Amino acid sequence: MYSVSLHCICLECVRFKDSVGLQMIPRCTTKQIRSDCPQSAPRFALMLKILSMIYKMVQSNTYATKRDIYYSDTLLFGSQSAVDSIINDISCMLKIPRRSLHILSTTKGFVAGNLSYTEEDGTKVNCTCSATAVSVSSNVQGIKNLISHAKFVLIVEKDATFQRLLDDDFFNKVSPCIMVTGRGVPDLNTRLLVRKLWDSFQIPIFSLMDADPHGVEIMCVYKYGSVSMSFEAHHLAVPSIKWLGLLPSDLKRLNINKDALIPFTKQDQNKLASIQKRPYIACQPLWKKELEMMAASKLKAEIQVLTSLSQDYLSRVYLPNKLQFGGWI
Structure with missing residues (x-):
């Protein structure tokens, strides 16, 4: 009989540390995967298969994506999520x-925006000169020689808003900056890049999200990390990130018409209630106040609601005023 012991990645095994974010508790509950147990034997076999692939890649100094591993034997693995879960378990173990x-x-x-760097294979990337955005590297930890004169980093939740700011040449008009988007919930590489920019330049990092529970959740992933990746929090989370907008209080301050706002769904209410109970919200009294305002109104808004004021209000008025007068929390 063979077995492996894995840490359980769950809320009970995670603690909040202000300087790091969500962090796995040492010596937390473990689960055992055994080769002689009918329930866990298939997973044990898949883990051995992936470990053997990892061994060969390390020996030959080659790399593969999670999708590469899945498509190497789709019948064996069954689904991409099964591969992702096992890789997380191996990394954690x-x-x-x-x-x-x-x-x-x-x-x-x-x-x-205002950023250039060199990929691990020697390819030079210049984001400053590009009329279009550059895809985040699939090997962020391998990039080097990062150069930037940016005054801040702006994380944008949605691709549509990011593209609008790009079209408006925002990163050159206000002051030099770097713009990043994970196009919704950020993937690992986007989170690694934000952390690398923070480590490299130590400049302010602001987040621009929808004024809804989903947007707040995404911002929390960048700032504090996620439960599923808590064992890598010190590589991924950036606790210094500031909430620039869209704030629930902005909707009232700017007299946004209520007809332009969206009523909460039951899912929105549950998501917001869950966020309000998290330990890091207690450390953010201004965040707490904004979330209470959102909960009381039971209304949400996308960043695009600002176009009801004018088509270029976001890049011409909203963001410049926020950055100049300190409208972040």
Whole structure:
């Protein structure tokens, strides 16, 4: 009989540390996967298969994405989520980042603005000169020689808003900046890039999200990390991130017409209630106040609601005023 012991990645095994974010508790509950147990034997076999692939990649100094691993034997693995889960378990069990396993994540994020760097293979990337955004590297930890004169980093929740700011040449008009989007819930590489920018330049990082529970959730992933990746919090989370907008209080301050706002769904109410109970909200009294305002109104708004004031209100008025007069929390 063979077995492996894995840390359970769940809320009970995670604690909040202000300087790090969500962090796995040492010596937390473990689960055992055994080769002689009918319930866990298939997973044990899949884990051995992926470990053997990792061993070969480390030996040959080659890399693969999670999708590469899945498509190497789709019948064996059954689903992409099964592969993702096992890779997370292996990374957690060995207490090393996924990059050290020679496994790369498929990237979906974009970066633009005052930034240039060199990829690990020597390719030079210049985001400043590009008229379009650059895809976030699939090997963020391998990039080097980062150069920027940016005054701040702006994380944008949605691709549509990011593209609008790009079209308006926002990162050059106000002051030099770097814009990043994970196009919704950020993938690992986008989170790694935001952390690398913070480590490299130590400049303010602001987040621009929809004024809804989903947007707040995404911002919390960048700032404090996620439960599923809590064992890598010190590589991923950036606790210094500030909430620039869209704030629930902005909707009232700007006299946004209530007809332009969206009523909460039951799912929105549950999501917001869950966020309000999290330990890091107690450390953010101004956040707490904004969330209470959102809960009381039971209304949400997308960033695009600002176009009801004028088509370029976001880039011409809203963001410049916020950045100049300190309208973040």
